[in-house]
Amino acid sequence: MSDIYYNAKENFTGVIEQLMGRYRVYAPVKEGCHHHGFAPIEKAEAADLGFNNTRLSPKGLFHPQAERMFEYSLAKDDPQAGIVKEAQKDFSPRVLLGVRPCDAKAFDLDDSNFNTETIKDPWWVRRRETTTMIGLACDSPCSTCFCTSMGSGPYDTAGLDVLLVDAGEGYAAEVLNEKGKNTLAVTSGWTPVTSAILPLTHKKKASEQSIGIAFDPAAIAKKQMLEIYNSPAWEEVQFACINCGACTFVCPTCWCFDIQDEVCGDKGERLRLWDSCMFPLFTLHGSGHNPRSNKTQRVRQRFMHKLKYYQDKYNSGPACVGCGRCVQACPVNIDIRQVGRQMASQGCSQPA
Ligand code: SF4
């Protein structure tokens, strides 16, 4: 059973300052007039916990949009020339404050690509190990949110070390594991409480009920893969898509990347850069052949991967946490909820 503590909001600037004394702290900060994004903070007051959701998920703090992996010298007089060395990175302990439950759950999904029994991305793994995730339950889901249809919810604790809940005059903090306990221990002003004195159960229910049902991923899992794959409906889905890639860049569960060498003078660096299955170049072979040369194939790939292939491969839920970012970002209003409903209603179900 987890422990719950309470702290008044008036103490919270002090709590963040205490965290900053021990950790690098990343929190939602205002970006312009309409958006929030995760950024390292230098003043506790910069953290804004009154946000709806951040424009980009915190995925980039673990899998940066552009990451220097290695560097090398090409100087003729350098005895080390041509030797590829790992670029320096900062793995000192850090805290991510205010992570929404959907984004925290996404990190657990992304582990299936970066941290498995057989594949360990060293930078992803170290960042995961040295980061404490302090979540913030969601009381005002956006109209585009559908986490409850994806096996999660606005108070889900998956992937988190501590979950904060706005309890009016203060925050309740549910400590979920040792890492969370040790991190909260560097802060003061917390008093243990019983859940009975906080009306949190009602808040949780109200928040969950405010989110509509999007589609049933289990119904897609039961469908024959080729029936969905060969459906003529993809022509209609892809029609408006301009292959801008926005849906994949904002998605917390899209992890594809490209590796490129950049050379300037006698110095070179090897970079890992976000890529997107929506771009024609993504699958272009050196031979010139492209297995996904047309838009229908690319659009189908994105939805099939998230909602069908991933479920079939891992015998799990979908590779989507229902954050709704792709719905908000798509300039031509392609909506994964509508596509999911279509996929669930196509073809025949697999025999049980
Ligand atoms: S597919 Fe869309 S709704 Fe699902 S996790 Fe990605 S951005 Fe969020």
Ligand code: SF4
């Ligand atoms: S955001 Fe919309 S238009 Fe852009 S690639 Fe994704 S589906 Fe296509």
